[in-house]
Every structure is written in C-alpha cells, then in structure tokens.
Amino acid sequence: MATIKDVAKKAHVSVATVSRVINQKGYVNEETKNMVLDAIQELNYVPNELARSLFQKKSSIIAVLVPHLTNYYFADILQIIEDEIIEKDYRLMVCNIHSIKEKEDKYLKIFDQYNVDGLILIANTHRIEEYKKLDIPMVEIDHKLSEDIPSIISNNYQGGVLAAQKLVDTGCKKIIHFRGPSDLVTVTERSDGFQKVLQENNIFNFSYDLDFLNPDQKDIENVILSNLDSDGVFCDSDIMAVHAIQALKEAGKRVPEDVQVIGFDDIELSTIFRPNITTINQSRSKIAKIAVETLMKLINKEEIEQAHKMIDVHLVERETTK
C-alpha cells in the first residue's frame, strides 16, 4: 500500500503538497499538481481513511441499529439507507440488536471507539438514555423514544382510518382487527384511527393482539372460526393477513366476496400470494430517505425545521377487498 510519502517522493514534492492536491485545498501550481496526480496514478494510491479519521475525529461511518434482518420491511429500509449513504460517501455499519444485552453493550462502546458519525435507530431500545449520552447525531425510524431525537414515523392513525373507511364503504358490518402488541404506540395509533371510523359508523368490531412477524396461526384460526359471521378483517401485518385469508378459505369463506381482508406494510408477499392482498403501504423509500437526509443535516449542524416527521401511508387496493 502506497502512502502519501511515497507519492511525495515520486512527485518530488512534500507530503503537504500531495495532501493539498488530494483535498483540493490551498494553492498548488497546475504543473506540480499534475506531477502529483501522475504519481498517484502510477502508485495506485488511495488515502488511508483511518489516518484521516483519526485526525478529523470523524469516520464517515453511519451505524444502523435494527431488530433483525429477515423482515422484509426492515431489510428494504436498510437497503435504501445503504444506497443513500454510500452515495454521500459514508459507509454502513449494521448492528443487529435483537435484545441481546451483551451485543448492545458492545455496540454502545464501538460507536465511540470508531468515531461513528451518525446513528439510525430502527430497533426499539430500552436504553435510549445511553444513546443520548453518546452525543452522536441520531435519528429514529418507527419510534419516538425521546423528544430530542428526530423521528420518522408512518402515520399509523391514518392507516387505521384508511382501512376502516374502505371496509365501511364496501359494506362490512362485523369486523375483526388482528393487532400487533398493544403496548406499542404504532399499534395503538392504528387502532385509534380504525376505531374512530368504525364507531362513527356504528360498526361492530373487536381486536386480538398478536406478534407482528410470528403471529400464532392457531390463534388466528380460532378467532376466525368462532366469528364466522364477520365480513371484514384488518391485520396489522401482511403476514397476519395471509394467515387470516388461509383460515377463511379453509372455513369455506370466499375472499373478498364473503369476507374482505386488509393487511399492513405492503411487503413483497402481498403480491406473491393469491389473492393479492389489499394493504396499507408504508413508504419505506420515503422513510429511509428522510431519515438519511435528516441525519446529514444533524451531522452538518444545519437547522432541521421539523424534528418529528409523520409520513403518509396509503391504501393499495388489490384482490382481497371489493
């Protein structure tokens, strides 16, 4: 690996001059500049980012904390984040904090040790105060764990409203809501929006709490079977929706003729599965891009006009609704 010294020697100049040309800072004669450039080319020189980072106390590394990688929603957001930051010449460190305390401990240390320039929290952590103490530019996705940390969250309330409206408009009279864990704000907000519309229309409904990603298939079946007079189902995830539709079919119901189903997230699965699932789309791309954009402003100490952003969701009508 060639260093700046090698380049300097080859170009018959000092390291300072070389530094000036690679950073395009300060004055440097056109002629010497070309000599340096030639030397760089010949030696295949790339500046050592570690040395640079050490001096500047910044690493050009952005760390993203996720709860797991196998979920389409998170994976896609992560993917978009990576695209965005690499374009801005940052690199991505992925930290999978699946509530293993030791790992989070390690990472909390690492962020300091590497002079990580920014943090994007997608994972829900219980140790937000420790993150704040890090004093690193930071944004949150999907959660609002603190007033001081800018957040980017889908308008979950609106999601509930849209789903309810669709179901009401198409004549549903008895509706089941398969929810996520109701201790999450995202979940209660969806619920609130959903409830509001249904209550305004005097539509009977009830909720069951499930895990988002590993909802118990048997639970869903039982609820469906003991409520065969329902004509609408709203699910807090597309995976739940798949289970619900399958349970309905097995119970002899037609979707959407007898029972309509709406999912949440709009993951790949909802267009693979037949009937294609009507669902509430969260704009993953918008969320990821705004997160990066906001983080960059924080890093560059620019003003950010609105700390907590709510992103519109929309209903994607496919084959499980009328």
Add this chain to the structure above:
Amino acid sequence: MATIKDVAKKAHVSVATVSRVINQKGYVNEETKNMVLDAIQELNYVPNELARSLFQKKSSIIAVLVPHLTNYYFADILQIIEDEIIEKDYRLMVCNIHSIKEKEDKYLKIFDQYNVDGLILIANTHRIEEYKKLDIPMVEIDHKLSEDIPSIISNNYQGGVLAAQKLVDTGCKKIIHFRGPSDLVTVTERSDGFQKVLQENNIFNFSYDLDFLNPDQKDIENVILSNLDSDGVFCDSDIMAVHAIQALKEAGKRVPEDVQVIGFDDIELSTIFRPNITTINQSRSKIAKIAVETLMKLINKEEIEQAHKMIDVHLVERETTK
C-alpha cells in the same frame, strides 16, 4: 472523549503503562495497575479504535458483499454472520452490490482505505480479479469464482437428487423443473442431480428457466396450463413453488394429491403458506458459521485444511408432497 493521555495523567503514570494495562501486555505492578484501572473507570475511557487500527494496520472490520438485502436467504445468512463476528470482536460493514458499477468501484476502494480485515462475498461479482488484487483475506458463499478463494457452497447436486428421489418414490411420472438462470453453476448442478435420478428411472421431465426471486407468474401459469398431465413440480426457489401451487390450484389440481411440489431454500414463506411447502433446506446457519470460521483462520494465518467446502442439504417434507 478521554484519551490515553488523560488516563495517564490521572493515574500519575506514563501512557506506556496505561497501554500495557489495557492490552494486558508486558509487566505492570499490581498496584499501579489498579490505579490505572480506577482512572479508566472514572474517566469512562475507551481506547480509540481508529488510532489502534492506524498503528496495527487492521481495523477489526469485516465487509460482507451481498446482492440485495430483501431476500430471506441472504438476510438470514447476513444476520448469522453478524452474530458470529461481533462475538469475535469484529464489526460488520454491509456492502450491497446490486450490480451498480459505481457502488462496487467505491467499495473496492473503501476496503483498502479502511484496512478492512476480511471480506465475505455472497454477491456474484464479475470483477473477481480486482478483489484478489486487494490481497485481503476473503471467502465466498454460494459461488466458486476462483480456486484461490475458499468457498462454502450447498451441495446443489445433492439437492437435485433428493428432490428427484422423493418425486420418483411417490410415483411421479411427468415432472416439470422450474429452474433458476441456467448460466449459474448452482443451477446446473441442481439440474444435473435432478436429471440423473430421473433418467435412471426413465421419468419424463423438462425444465424452464426463470428468475429466482422474481419469477414471472404468467410464465409459470402457462407452463402449468400447457402441461396439465404433469404430476410433479420441482422449483429452484420457494417463491417459484408458491406461484406454481397457486397456478395448479387455479387449474383445478389438488396439491399434493394430483401434483406434488418441491421448493428450494426453506425460507420462512414455506411454513406460512398453506399447504406448507416441502422443500430442500440449505443450512444457512452452517454456511454462515463456516464462512466466518474459515475467514478467521485466514486472518490469523492458520492452515485451512479444505479450501472448498460443500454443505449438505436436506429434504424437509411438509404438505406439498405425499
């Protein structure tokens, strides 16, 4: 951020001594050691990894190159890799090389600039020579792009054999094979294993090439519809299998009674979808762990007994076969 100097000052010793205690190298009096430890504690000192890396020309960063993140197979492998390496005190840099030349250019540079300690290639790259020139310890997953680079690959041939055997054993007489792109070695090997068994048993079969992850739904439908006398389908991915099963159902066929279906990968989807999909399981966990293990040996300049490892696959029998 406290530095080693601050600690030295506080403990009334030299930085050399502090360095000795944090690295547990060289002799240091028990008493002074405790003073240093106290100072470290009080100042909340963590050694700067960047300075360390600069000196040692190693960064404790492992870069993993993937083709995309939203695929369950890759995401899960990535997740296991992250678990493994963080435990060995390395950090994960995720590089999503979705054949965008500019990104790969940037990353190729970054690996040098950051003194990345190791590379895991999951993505299929056409620029293997450039990677080799990097001269960084490196392993490959799913591909064998070069003799010199250790690889970890599922036994695809065996996968084809197992699927064929199952189909033959349960009486299939006419079989469709929905393949991945046949320019991939993984695909041809599966095909070879599959063919071999079928030919030995004189079973008629034919193949259609599709994209692994975004197989054309219409293509699958058409093939199914124009071969309604088939009684077995082998798919090179579980996603293809879902499409096939759905097409079969729409064509009035029962799975597995009329037609049996076998997928590949054993992703989450195969247990969500009903009927649960019989599939060839690739041991993601084994693959990821061996990859990391091999990489560590390379990094530590230990002998590796077998450069190219083939990992057994196995048939997971679920509801789409008899």
Add this chain to the structure above:
DNA sequence: TTGTAAGCGTTATCAC
C-alpha cells in the same frame, strides 16, 4: 506556491 513540523490516539522498542 511550497515545505517544515506538530499533532490526531495508539502501540512497541528501547533504555533506565
């Protein structure tokens, strides 16, 4: 316009 030299936070090699 260019070069010298100090400094970023470590580790390692010497003396003492």
Add this chain to the structure above:
DNA sequence: GTGATAACGCTTACAA
C-alpha cells in the same frame, strides 16, 4: 517495572 519516544498515515498552521 516503568517511562521516553518513534512510528502509523494523514492534515494543517506557519514559515519561507
């Protein structure tokens, strides 16, 4: 046992 000090590869005052 411990402490100076050079070195890692770079940037940036400050001189020249």
